[in-house]
Each structure stands twice: as C-alpha cells, then as structure tokens.
Amino acid sequence: xxxxxxxxxxxxxxxxxxxxxxxxxxxxxxxxxxxxxxxxxxxxxxxxxxxxxxxxxxxxxxxxxxxxxxxxxxxxxxxxxxxxxxxxxxxxxxxxxxxxxxxxxxxxxxxxxxxxxxxxxxxxxxxxxxxxxxxxxxxxxxxxxxxxxxxxxxxxxxxxxxxxxxxxxxxxxxxxxxxxxxxxxxxxxxxxxxxxxxxxxxxxxxxxxxxxxxxxxxxxxxxxxxxxxxxxxxxxxxxxxxxxxxxxxxxxxxxxxxxxxxxxxxxxxxxxxxxxxxxxxxxxxxxxxxxxxxxxxxxxxxxxxxxxxxxxxxxxxxxxxxxxxxxxxxxxxxxxxxxxxxxxxxxxxxxxx
Amino acid sequence: xxxxxxxxxxxxxxxxxxxxxxxxxxxxxxxxxxxxxxxxxxxxxxxxxxxxxxxxxxxxxxxxxxxxxxxxxxxxxxxxxxxxxxxxxxxxxxxxxxxxxxxxxxxxxxxxxxxxxxxxxxxxxxxxxxxxxxxxxxxxxxxxxxxxxxxxxxxxxxxxxxxxxxxxxxxxxxxxxxxxxxxxxxxxxxxxxxxxxxxxxxxxxxxxxxxxxxxxxxxxxxxxxxxxxxxxxxxxxxxxxxxxxxxxxxxxxxxxxxxxxxxxxxxxxxxxxxxxxxxxxxxxxxxxxxxxxxxxxxxxxxxxxxxxxxxxxxxxxxxxxxxxxxxxxxxxxxxxxxxxxxxxxxxxxxxxx
DNA sequence: TTGTATGCGTTATCAC
DNA sequence: GTGATAACGCATACAA
Numbered sequence: 001x002x003x004x005x006x007x008x009x010x011x012x013x014x015x016x017x018x019x020x021x022x023x024x025x026x027x028x029x030x031x032x033x034x035x036x037x038x039x040x041x042x043x044x045x046x047x048x049x050x051x052x053x054x055x056x057x058x059x060x061x062x063x064x065x066x067x068x069x070x071x072x073x074x075x076x077x078x079x080x081x082x083x084x085x086x087x088x089x090x091x092x093x094x095x096x097x098x099x100x101x102x103x104x105x106x107x108x109x110x111x112x113x114x115x116x117x118x119x120x121x122x123x124x125x126x127x128x129x130x131x132x133x134x135x136x137x138x139x140x141x142x143x144x145x146x147x148x149x150x151x152x153x154x155x156x157x158x159x160x161x162x163x164x165x166x167x168x169x170x171x172x173x174x175x176x177x178x179x180x181x182x183x184x185x186x187x188x189x190x191x192x193x194x195x196x197x198x199x200x201x202x203x204x205x206x207x208x209x210x211x212x213x214x215x216x217x218x219x220x221x222x223x224x225x226x227x228x229x230x231x232x233x234x235x236x237x238x239x240x241x242x243x244x245x246x247x248x249x250x251x252x253x254x255x256x257x258x259x260x261x262x263x264x265x266x267x268x269x270x271x272x273x274x275x276x277x278x279x280x281x282x283x284x285x286x287x288x289x290x291x292x293x294x295x296x297x298x299x300x301x302x303x304x305x306x307x308x309x310x311x312x313x314x315x316x317x318x319x320x321x322x323x324x325x326x327x328x329x330x331x332x333x334x335x336x337x338x339x340x341x342x343x344x345x346x347x348x349x350x351x352x353x
Numbered sequence: 354x355x356x357x358x359x360x361x362x363x364x365x366x367x368x369x370x371x372x373x374x375x376x377x378x379x380x381x382x383x384x385x386x387x388x389x390x391x392x393x394x395x396x397x398x399x400x401x402x403x404x405x406x407x408x409x410x411x412x413x414x415x416x417x418x419x420x421x422x423x424x425x426x427x428x429x430x431x432x433x434x435x436x437x438x439x440x441x442x443x444x445x446x447x448x449x450x451x452x453x454x455x456x457x458x459x460x461x462x463x464x465x466x467x468x469x470x471x472x473x474x475x476x477x478x479x480x481x482x483x484x485x486x487x488x489x490x491x492x493x494x495x496x497x498x499x500x501x502x503x504x505x506x507x508x509x510x511x512x513x514x515x516x517x518x519x520x521x522x523x524x525x526x527x528x529x530x531x532x533x534x535x536x537x538x539x540x541x542x543x544x545x546x547x548x549x550x551x552x553x554x555x556x557x558x559x560x561x562x563x564x565x566x567x568x569x570x571x572x573x574x575x576x577x578x579x580x581x582x583x584x585x586x587x588x589x590x591x592x593x594x595x596x597x598x599x600x601x602x603x604x605x606x607x608x609x610x611x612x613x614x615x616x617x618x619x620x621x622x623x624x625x626x627x628x629x630x631x632x633x634x635x636x637x638x639x640x641x642x643x644x645x646x647x648x649x650x651x652x653x654x655x656x657x658x659x660x661x662x663x664x665x666x667x668x669x670x671x672x673x674x675x676x677x678x679x680x681x682x683x684x685x686x687x688x689x690x691x692x693x694x695x696x697x698x699x700x701x702x703x704x705x706x
Numbered sequence: 707t708t709g710t711a712t713g714c715g716t717t718a719t720c721a722c
Numbered sequence: 723g724t725g726a727t728a729a730c731g732c733a734t735a736c737a738a
Binding site: 052 | 714715716
Binding site: 357404406409 | 730731732733734
C-alpha cells in the first residue's frame with residue numbers, strides 16, 4: 001500500500017523523480033536512482049495501476065465477454081486470445097455473463113471507465129441500440145450489430161454446406177438438426193441451419209429443425225432429449241447438432257442399438273476438443289478458433305492504435321481497402337463490409353467403433 | 354466520457370449534489386433531482402468506476418486466477434464462483450496465466466491497486482514468499498502457502514483411498530497412475546497419488562507412478578502416451594489419471610482390443626463433465642466443484658468484511674473456533690488449521706460398452 | 707438541502 | 723537533473 005509519495009519521502013527526493021525513474025521518462029543521477037530503488041524495495045512499492053490508468057486513460061488491457069466460460073468453444077477461444085494478447089503486452093480479463101443482460105451491462109460500465117482499452121464481445125444479451133452506445137474499441141463475435149463494430153465469425157453458411165454434403169455422401173434421407181431457441185436474425189451462426197435446410201432440400205433430402213433450450217452442461221438432459229427425439233422420429237438417419245448434444249445423440253443411438261454411422265450419421269458443429277472424448281470420434285465441422293482469435297485481436301488493435309479514424313465523424317468502421325482485402329485473402333479470409341468471415345473445415349470421425 | 358463535472362454543469366448544480374444523488378448519500382430536492390437525471394441521460398453519463406475505486410479503495414469485484422481456462426475443471430469452478438459472487442453483488446473477473454510466473458505477478462500487481470477486493474488463486478507459479486507478500490484478501494485453491502491464506506481443497510487423501518478401493522474391488526494386480534511432473538510438496542492434489550500408492554501396497558497390489566508433462570488439450574498427444582504405456586506395461590490392469598488422459602487410455606485400450614473394465618479398470622480423477630462424453634462413461638472421483646466454490650467465496654467474504662482481524666498484527670488467519678468447526682461439519686467439511694477440506698465422491702461408470 | 711475545498715496515486719508541464 | 727504544481731474523476735468533511 002506504499003504510494004509513490006512514501007517512496008519519495010523515504011528516498012529524500014521529489015515525487016516526480018521517482019515517477020521519472022519508473023517510467024524512464026527522463027534521466028536521473030545514478031546516486032538518486034540507487035536511493036530510490038532502495039526505498040522502493042524497502043517499502044515493497046508497486047505502482048498503482050488504477051491511478052495510472054485514470055491519468056493516462058489507458059490500461060493496456062483487453063476484456064472479453066462470453067456467455068459461458070464452461071463452454072469449450074468459448075474457453076478455447078478465450079485461451080487463444082489471451083496468448084496472442086500477451087505477446088502484444090496486453091493483459092487479458094475474461095467476464096462470464098451467463099447470457100444475462102444486467103451482467104453484460106455491468107461489464108460495459110466497467111469498461112467505459114478506462115479499466116480496459118477494448119472489448120472482444122462474445123455475448124449478445126443487449127439490444128443493437130445499446131451496443132451502438134459503446135464508445136470504445138470493440139469487436140463482435142458471431143453477432144451483427146450495425147456497422148459500428150467489426151464482426152469476426154466463422155463462415156457458417158459454408159458450415160451448413162459442408163454438413164449437408166456429409167449427409168448427402170452418407171445417403172441420408174431424413175436429417176434432424178438441433179438449434180437454440182433464441183430467435184435473433186443477428187446471430188450469424190443461424191446461417192448454418194438455414195443453409196443446411198436449403199442444400200438438403202435441393203437434394204431431395206427431408207430435414208427438420210428442432211429448437212432446444214441450451215442447458216449447457218447438464219449432459220443428462222441432452223441425453224434424455226436425444227432419446228426422445230430418436231424415439232419420436234424413428235426414421236431419422238442424420239443428426240446435426242453442437243458438440244455436446246451431438247455426443248448425447250451418439251450415446252443415445254448406441255443405447256438403442258443403432259449403428260454409427262451406418263444407421264445414423266452424426267455431424268457435430270464446433271469441433272472443440274470434446275469431440276475427441278467420445279469413444280467414437282465424431283465427424284465435426286470445425287470452427288477455426290485460433291484464426292478467429294487472431295483476426296479478432298488484429299481488428300481490435302487496429303481500432304485502438306491503428307490508422308486514425310477521427311475524420312470519420314460517425315465512428316463507422318471504414319470499409320476495407322483493396323489492400324486490406326488482398327491481405328485478407330492471403331489469410332484465407334473473406335471480408336464483406338464489416339464482416340470478417342473465416343472458413344470452417346470438416347474433421348472426419350472414426351468410421352468404426 | 355462525460356464526467357460528473359459535465360453533468361453538474363449541465364444541470365446547473367454543484368458536483369457533490371450529483372454525487373449525492375448517485376450514491377444516495379443525502380437527500381436532494383425533487384426538482385434538482387429531475388434536472389440532474391435529465392443531464393445524466395442527455396450526456397449518457399456513467400460513473401467512472403476507476404476514479405470511484407481509487408477514492409474508496411474498493412471495487413466490489415473479485416478476481417480469480419487459473420492456469421488454464423480451457424480446462425473443464427477450472428472453467429466449471431470459475432463458472433460456479435461467478436454465479437455465487439453475482440448473488441453477492443460482486444463482479445467477477447477471470448485471469449488465465451498459462452502457469453506463467455510473469456503473468457501471475459502481472460495479475461497481482463493489478464490486484465494490489467484496488468482494482469479488485471480479493472483474489473481466488475488457483476495458480477501456483479510463484480514462490481511461497483511471493484505469495485506471503487500479497488496484502489489483500491486471498492484464498493488459495495489446492496496450494497499451501499503458509500498460514501496467511503486459507504486453502505480450500507478437495508480431500509485428495511480420501512480421493513486416493515476411494516480410487517484404491519475401486520482397483521481393489523476390480524481385483525487389479527498392477528495399477529499405473531499418471532501424475533504431473535511438477536514436484537512441489539505444497540500442491541495438495543499430490544496426496545491422492547501418495548495415498549493411492551500406500552493403500553495399494555497395503556493390499557499387495559503393485560503400482561507405478563508415471564509423471565507426464567501436461568499438454569492440456571492436445572488429445573492426440575495423450576492418446577499416443579497412453580498407447581506407449583499400454584505397450585510398455587502389458588500386464589497393467591488398472592489406470593488412474595485425470596479425466597482427459599483417462600479418456601485417452603480408454604480409447605487406446607479399446608484400440609488394441611482390451612475390454613473395459615474387465616481387462617483394464619480406469620478411474621478418472623476430477624470427474625468433470627467431459628467424463629460424460631466418452632461413449633463408455635468412466636468411473637471417476639468427483640471433486641465437488643460447487644462446494645469448493647461456495648467455501649472459497651465464503652472464506653474470501655470473511656476476510657473482506659468479516660470479523661475484524663486488525664488485532665492480529667501478523668495478519669494470520671485465526672484458527673477456527675469451535676462454532677466454526679461445528680458449522681463446517683454441517684456442511685460436511687473438514688477444517689484443519691487454515692485448510693478447508695471437502696469430501697470427494699465416486700461416480701460409477703458404465704459397466705457395459 | 708446545497709456548495710467549497712481537499713485528497714486518492716499518478717503523470718506531465720513547467721520552471722529552476 | 724530535479725522540484726513544485728496542476729490535472730484525471732470522484733467522494734467526503736465541513737461550512738453555508
């Protein structure tokens with residue numbers, strides 16, 4: 001709790017001399033330096049980041065908001081982002097909002113106070129208007145919110161197409177896909193369901209979307225749900241679901257004697273590490289979390305200390321220049337306005353039990 | 354970015370009047386209140402938490418440090434703690450340190466500046482001395498660091514015993530258990546290995562500890578490791594390992610035609626949700642993360658605004674009173690000095706494939 | 707009920 | 723090179 005003032009007094013110098021030594025702002029006599037260093041050690045002095053931040057209006061830290069830390073998708077993404085930011089000398093703090101509007105707003109309040117320099121927002125409990133009010137550098141994940149903030153997201157349309165192709169290749173006749181119940185056109189991951197329906201229909205394959213409540217980690221609940229659905233739709237031969245429910249379907253299907261993938265083709269969406277855990281490795285559509293992390297940080301850094309945007313009164317994200325688009329293509333990335341789309345990929349599962 | 358000063362000017366009142374209205378410190382005339390509220394809305398004013406925190410020396414937020422957010426054990430625990438703290442009106446911020454000393458220290462620096470009121474520390478990259486220096490309320494998880502901070506931890510000794518019992522019941526003759534390579538007597542989870550060895554020896558069962566590098570989520574690496582070990586020790590009939598490597602063993606054993614659990618009994622330690630994901634549900638020793646979360650928060654709250662400890666010059670945690678111990682027993686908790694031990698439990702796996 | 711003045715721990719701008 | 727002082731945004735003791 002020693003302050004810079006205590007150190008200065010202890011060393012018999014002025015406060016600003018101490019400050020200068022700490023920040024390397026100007027030269028100090030080797031002797032005074034020694035005295036100050038001794039005083040700092042003696043008092044176990046640590047600069048108060050809070051006061052520092054208040055003065056400078058910068059904290060060199062970034063916050064990430066997620067609806068649920070427990071979810072492997074978000075924890076993998078967060079972990080990756082932390083590593084990248086550390087390389088860039090940024091601290092990283094993670095907030096889990098439980099998809100709760102109040103909690104999310106609480107975070108934004110914290111953030112508005114220069115406690116962080118920017119936000120990577122993986123939540124979407126607020127309204128578009130509320131997001132628009134945020135006046136700090138922010139990158140959205142998977143949620144469109146006007147043109148103010150860039151959105152970094154997997155190419156879910158491609159994801160739907162790849163999944164459809166798997167079912168087509170497997171000769172499926174009736175595919176059920178499980179989605180969330182939250183209806184919001186701005187949630188981009190919805191596109192994979194739409195696209196899946198479209199392509200399957202095009203190929204004469206029946207499909208049905210079943211929306212369920214995400215009760216994220218009550219595996220037993222997922223398992224019961226899977227059993228019900230398999231019972232209710234005995235002629236289903238294809239399942240498309242997020243990793244966890246997909247695993248639940250795998251186990252439920254095995255439990256009633258179905259053969260995987262002969263009787264039932266399962267495609268998991270996300271492709272997080274838990275798809276490795278099932279004894280039969282599931283075929284999955286892998287969202288490139290490492291690339292998303294890279295791109296999100298890149299976008300955020302550009303907003304923080306990139307090219308000036310002051311001339312842009314509305315704070316709109318400038319549309320990409322030709323150069324930027326070229327550079328993006330090299331990274332195998334598609335830019336569409338303020339959307340940064342990253343390609344997904346198929347990871348084949350085990351064919352045998 | 355509007356400050357309280359701007360609001361005061363806009364409303365034509367003094368700064369402190371605005372402050373009083375915000376904090377409810379004193380009454381204000383309904384009329385002035387209206388003016389101020391109008392001004393706040395017009396300027397979209399949000400109090401600066403940073404300045405507020407600097408003045409009050411409190412932030413109403415708690416930090417948690419974990420070595421790896423991706424790990425289901427830590428993400429489950431963090432998620433639970435977040436929920437409990439939210440009920441208590443505390444913000445919760447999570448820091449992932451990658452088990453890196455520098456990163457961990459960076460966090461402590463942040464914390465020393467009153468950016469948080471307390472710490473729940475699940476990391477252990479610093480030395481005992483360095484932890485002792487921390488002068489803020491802190492609770493350790495699984496790591497003993499002198500008498501200054503309470504340690505909330507699963508009863509790993511009990512864990513070792515329960516695991517041993519499983520192997521005994523399965524009639525095992527040779528058990529291999531996988532541990533980390535970091536050697537530190539203060540890491541309490543080591544006790545389960547020691548106890549397992551002890552009880553197995555007592556029952557005439559051979560056992561061998563194999564330390565491996567945790568590369569947390571390279572499942573393929575775990576799988577290869579498992580294959581090697583099964584090849585090198587063909588007569589092994591019991592495996593004790595953390596959830597993920599245990600699953601790797603399960604898959605590796607199935608791959609070479611072993612029957613589970615007849616040829617190989619596997620006991621997973623932690624019992625996080627991923628043990629549900631394997632097609633064959635593993636028998637696991639479940640660490641009670643919800644209870645640990647409860648207890649950690651309880652201890653921290655006691656340090657923050659509990660009974661005064663000023664009379665205790667050394668800042669030592671007072672040893673538990675008889676009342677506290679009774680109350681702890683009701684919660685099925687064992688208190689030993691500054692150690693809070695929570696009982697683990699066995700979750701039986703599927704017996705059939 | 708409301709306003710004035712001061713301090714929280716920094717850093718930066720001036721002088722010296 | 724070093725020192726005094728103002729400022730960041732807020733809250734409180736004290737005066738009005």
